Amino acid sequence: MRFEDYKPSEEKHYSILNSNGQIITEEDLLSFSEEELLYLYRTMLYTRIVDEKALSYQRQGRMLTYAPNIGQEAAQIGSAYAMEKEDWLVPAFRELGAWLIRGIPLKNIYLYWYGNEWGSYMPEGVKVLPVSVPIASQLQHATGIGMANNIKGENNVVVTYVGDGGTSQGDFHEALNFAAVFKAPVVFIIQNNQYAISVPRKEQTASETLAQKAIAYNMPGVLVDGNDIFAMYSATKEAIDKARKGEGPTLIEAFTYRLGAHTTSDDPTKYREDKEVEEWEKKDPILRFKKYLQSKEILTEEWEKNTQKEIEKEVVYTFEEIEDKSDTSIEDIFNYQYETMPPHLEEQLEQYKSFLEGGK
Amino acid sequence: MRFEDYKPSEEKHYSILNSNGQIITEEDLLSFSEEELLYLYRTMLYTRIVDEKALSYQRQGRMLTYAPNIGQEAAQIGSAYAMEKEDWLVPAFRELGAWLIRGIPLKNIYLYWYGNEWGSYMPEGVKVLPVSVPIASQLQHATGIGMANNIKGENNVVVTYVGDGGTSQGDFHEALNFAAVFKAPVVFIIQNNQYAISVPRKEQTASETLAQKAIAYNMPGVLVDGNDIFAMYSATKEAIDKARKGEGPTLIEAFTYRLGAHTTSDDPTKYREDKEVEEWEKKDPILRFKKYLQSKEILTEEWEKNTQKEIEKEVVYTFEEIEDKSDTSIEDIFNYQYETMPPHLEEQLEQYKSFLEGGK
Amino acid sequence: MANKLNIVEAVNQAMINEMEKDEAVVVYGEDVGVEGGVFRATVDLQKKFGKKRVFDTPLAESAIVGTAVGMAINGLKPIVEMQFMGFSYPAFNQIISHVARMRNRTRGRFTVPMVIRAPYGGGIRALEHHSESTEALYSHIPGLKVVIPSTPYDTKGLLIAAIRDPDPVMFLEPKRIYRAFRQEVPEEAYELPIGKAKVVEKGEDITIITWGAMVRDVQKASETVKKKGINPEIIDLRTISPMDRETFIESVKKTGRAIIVHEAPKTLGVGAEIVSIINEKAFLYLEAPPTRVTGFDTIFPLPRGEKHYIPSPERIAKTIEDVVKF
Amino acid sequence: MANKLNIVEAVNQAMINEMEKDEAVVVYGEDVGVEGGVFRATVDLQKKFGKKRVFDTPLAESAIVGTAVGMAINGLKPIVEMQFMGFSYPAFNQIISHVARMRNRTRGRFTVPMVIRAPYGGGIRALEHHSESTEALYSHIPGLKVVIPSTPYDTKGLLIAAIRDPDPVMFLEPKRIYRAFRQEVPEEAYELPIGKAKVVEKGEDITIITWGAMVRDVQKASETVKKKGINPEIIDLRTISPMDRETFIESVKKTGRAIIVHEAPKTLGVGAEIVSIINEKAFLYLEAPPTRVTGFDTIFPLPRGEKHYIPSPERIAKTIEDVVKF
Ligand SMILES: Cc1ncc(C[n+]2csc(CCOP(=O)(O)OP(=O)(O)O)c2C)c(N)n1
Ligand SMILES: Cc1ncc(C[n+]2csc(CCOP(=O)(O)OP(=O)(O)O)c2C)c(N)n1
Ligand SMILES: [Mg+2]
Numbered sequence A, B: 001m002r003f004e005d006y007k008p009s010e011e012k013h014y015s016i017l018n019s020n021g022q023i024i025t026e027e028d029l030l031s032f033s034e035e036e037l038l039y040l041y042r043t044m045l046y047t048r049i050v051d052e053k054a055l056s057y058q059r060q061g062r063m064l065t066y067a068p069n070i071g072q073e074a075a076q077i078g079s080a081y082a083m084e085k086e087d088w089l090v091p092a093f094r095e096l097g098a099w100l101i102r103g104i105p106l107k108n109i110y111l112y113w114y115g116n117e118w119g120s121y122m123p124e125g126v127k128v129l130p131v132s133v134p135i136a137s138q139l140q141h142a143t144g145i146g147m148a149n150n151i152k153g154e155n156n157v158v159v160t161y162v163g164d165g166g167t168s169q170g171d172f173h174e175a176l177n178f179a180a181v182f183k184a185p186v187v188f189i190i191q192n193n194q195y196a197i198s199v200p201r202k203e204q205t206a207s208e209t210l211a212q213k214a215i216a217y218n219m220p221g222v223l224v225d226g227n228d229i230f231a232m233y234s235a236t237k238e239a240i241d242k243a244r245k246g247e248g249p250t251l252i253e254a255f256t257y258r259l260g261a262h263t264t265s266d267d268p269t270k271y272r273e274d275k276e277v278e279e280w281e282k283k284d285p286i287l288r289f290k291k292y293l294q295s296k297e298i299l300t301e302e303w304e305k306n307t308q309k310e311i312e313k314e315v316v317y318t319f320e321e322i323e324d325k326s327d328t329s330i331e332d333i334f335n336y337q338y339e340t341m342p343p344h345l346e347e348q349l350e351q352y353k354s355f356l357e358g359g360k
Numbered sequence C, D: 001m002a003n004k005l006n007i008v009e010a011v012n013q014a015m016i017n018e019m020e021k022d023e024a025v026v027v028y029g030e031d032v033g034v035e036g037g038v039f040r041a042t043v044d045l046q047k048k049f050g051k052k053r054v055f056d057t058p059l060a061e062s063a064i065v066g067t068a069v070g071m072a073i074n075g076l077k078p079i080v081e082m083q084f085m086g087f088s089y090p091a092f093n094q095i096i097s098h099v100a101r102m103r104n105r106t107r108g109r110f111t112v113p114m115v116i117r118a119p120y121g122g123g124i125r126a127l128e129h130h131s132e133s134t135e136a137l138y139s140h141i142p143g144l145k146v147v148i149p150s151t152p153y154d155t156k157g158l159l160i161a162a163i164r165d166p167d168p169v170m171f172l173e174p175k176r177i178y179r180a181f182r183q184e185v186p187e188e189a190y191e192l193p194i195g196k197a198k199v200v201e202k203g204e205d206i207t208i209i210t211w212g213a214m215v216r217d218v219q220k221a222s223e224t225v226k227k228k229g230i231n232p233e234i235i236d237l238r239t240i241s242p243m244d245r246e247t248f249i250e251s252v253k254k255t256g257r258a259i260i261v262h263e264a265p266k267t268l269g270v271g272a273e274i275v276s277i278i279n280e281k282a283f284l285y286l287e288a289p290p291t292r293v294t295g296f297d298t299i300f301p302l303p304r305g306e307k308h309y310i311p312s313p314e315r316i317a318k319t320i321e322d323v324v325k326f
């Protein structure tokens, strides 16, 4: 692909794999081994199952609020798969697919949504920042990591995510502006899933595409079919390669859809039509990829069935392992405020412990 | 003019009057009476004299920090003159020319820079907001005033100013985005005077023009020769007319230059070449307008000399009237925190007064 | 006619009453229109008053508050919602630099009557940033008023007063008890004065000053200690800024002992100010040091730890006994 | 070798020392590069260390602080400047939501050693927002440290400690006394411990706790009352958060009386916390109520009114006499 061919203002979506699982721009399809293709597909399935299970645990009162991922698997897995091990991932809060393909153990993810800070204790060497709840604030961190790379002369890059709603925040503007001024090696991916809770994309901004916001920073911007894992992969790969070569940041709008609710506390029927959802279900990124793999005879029904079972078992096992054993200890509340606990915190901790023990 | 002819990304400046005082795009020159032309010229002179006097008072230790206006008279007076009486002006802090042409008494302006809050007590009916120091924050107020107009069904418009540095703030982005989404009748004028204190425009943002930032909001954006009073007038007029008709906001980049220091505490020789300043002195907006008026035989040397004297007298008189008589009373510190003074403030006021009186 | 409301319904009805009465009142924020608010506080408002007066905005708190400043100057009375108190910080500059200062800056020429509503406080097993109690930050800012109700009746009366107030009001809603109980509330509009505390329980042994969701926990603690013969006087502060000092000073002069209970961190929480005022005004009446029962000086833990953080009725009761024994 | 520095020069030298020693230290903000800072605190740094390590940024405080979070996570030690404390608020969300929380959020996996420098305080006849003393806001936030020096020697030692600190530090510089006096200061790097107050003057009649530019005004007041036979013990707090409680508690136990002096508004100023701690720890030693001498609960006035606002030596001296007479 050449970014120049996809001027954002023309609302032309970059895509490779259509909803029927057919390749429409053969020349852009980067080559994957069969193994890789199955690995990608497996991760998509895994992501979806983790998501579904979380929802069902939540309904059973066994898990807290959860922000489902369904529908956005290609946008995340396609893009994050283009990263190298030494690259940094800076997520918002709905990046399940990206987390999983970047090697974050499911245990961490469930622990986080289960309400325990240890979920965000990434394994050594995994360069993934924790969930960032204040919308768009994480983009500043991504830019800063990229700026630091330039200062230190390291050439790993940063991939960061934000929602369509997040583009309205001041921090979005500032992060992109800094990144462009300092040529920070950052790929900004807007997951335009069409809604910010109940607010539809068209009420979020008057601009025709979100990708065209790149023009304000003299940054390449491209609009990509976010449900197309190949397009997401190759657009991100190109942006990462540019960044790694010192050519600065890129803005990618992944045009996708949140098939589920905003979070488990949300009822989307209040603000959108079933018909709209059904239209988008036809564009399901997993379905589309499956059709492709089947057409190439890479995927068999048997493999799929076995894999699904295997994943389900693992997911259930992981959740049950953390369930009920994951209360936060009193010390854990105090231990990580500062490297060394100051006297007033020591005192508060001691007082509280002795209160619990029934003393003074 | 048609905004479409001045695509911001092409770096084409909209201009009517060139540096030699010649009209280059006759068809765009809106018609002014001789009286109006002299009034505009007089206001430019007035602005410059107020500015020079403030600087000299400041050097004499008779005034506080002051942010000079010199060089930006056309950008401000040309644009603000396009407003109707019922329109709102929302300034940053360097809008001397705009304040004066909008009818703010010089006394207020000097009182403000003299360090007394009463300077911001605008005369009844003058729809001008006070100085806003936190960069770009005022743009939100402008958008809010415009949104309120739409809600109330009033059709006055809002003109607001921000510097080139101000375009980097999150508030700039949010204010323009809201204005475009809600079709608020707001004209955003960036006075690109090439510096934010010591930071040059090109380090502020990678985008080629500031006007092109409008594209991010699907808003018309136009780059105007900010030292050309006719171009500033007609661009602003067109934007105001559009806004008044309900067609929403416009972004205007006034390409100009701060001939003086950032403020009286600043030494610009630290960060810019004299040669650059000299180049811009040739483009002086007052000089250019004077040449035009002379070529049309509207302006005589005699008129200029008399007017200058007259203005100087008034300016000196006004300043001396406020000087030393403008200390803030103790009551004034307390009286305007809330409509009704709460008991704890009454107590603090009483205690302090009795301390001053030597009592307990 | 029976009009039994819980707190969130009282918030909703207060806005309806005032919007019916006063065309200038408008309501906006994230998800407040079509959705009716993530806590349903603005439900039905858009249907009743139309999209011009009740609307969703793009996701940007600084703009939500900053445009409200402009609207208020231009004659409207905006009520804006911060979806959670923990998301009010992007608007912090607009709040401290403009909302709180416009009247003083212009010597009263421009004023900004507006209400910033925000659900606050912990105990709802929420994600990070959704359990904040940072009322102290806003109470340190001259020019703002900060109001926190604890019952449906107070909520309605105080919110109506806030909407009518000529000055800006941060109206913080204790979301933990949004739906905890219902109360008979007049259907028509009524005002409760901002800046007046309420004596919730009369007592003579010790004064307990609290607000928001903690009022109920203090009442529980009070039940416990009453069995041991200690009778606390409980004061619901209701307005944090400007504070009703008289009510608690009078009480402390009577009881000689005081406890302040809040969810926020201890250091520089509102309790610190109350202790200081008691010292200033009732020093010679004190029989024990005024004592704070608060959240820890730590970040509010994720749900698996929050039960430790918020002062429990047991922790409050224990402190009451300690202070009475002092 | 003689190295007599004023406070702003001490700031400058501390950064130079640390940048020479530690490649990871970088300095950026508005006008800190070519210009050397509007107060000249970063003068020569860019010349010495190059544009990679010392640079100007676009005008956006949230990005300045937010990118510093990223830099710190990626192994650097950023020192960022807020041009004035009153312009730190656009960064408030980054500070409270991320700077202060990254360590706790990730159980120590990611930390953000960084310094946010800001000139603060009034008395320089400045425009609106240029005279702020909002240290209390930042001191209410768990996870931050807040340091305020009052002499060149302390400035250098504390800033170096702040740069080396594994946790984020708000380093607030009393700009009123940036150039008030010089002091002999070691040329090489040295550290003073964060979290330790200093007894500036020994005395037995009353304890005065203060910080920043007010230290000198308190010393002037002390001269006045000494003539009347009152000997105050003056404590320069130096670190506002976490506070050195021991030093002032010990002093108050000795003197039985305490005054806290600060520029910030009274309500929920840091004085409130100190009064509360004294109550908690030294109640039985108190012979008079701990008393605050502070700015008013008003917006800081423009220059023509500021002389009333900042506690004067006379106002402080009068309060000392009153408290001693109590
Ligand atoms: C600063 C801030 N304001 C409000 C919220 C509450 N909130 C959480 S998610 C969300 C919508 C986000 O929409 P978008 O950016 O499109 O991401 P999506 O949820 O669609 O993935 C809102 C308003 C928040 N987390 N942070
Ligand atoms: C939020 C904020 N940060 C920093 C400052 C300090 N400051 C005052 S003016 C200025 C530069 C403004 O540049 P620009 O927007 O180009 O306007 P100009 O001064 O050129 O008119 C700065 C950094 C401020 N007033 N507000
Ligand atoms: Mg979205």
Ligand SMILES: [Mg+2]
Pocket (backbone or CB within 6 Å): B163, B164, B165, B191, B192, B193, B194, B195, B196, B197
């Ligand atoms: Mg400028």
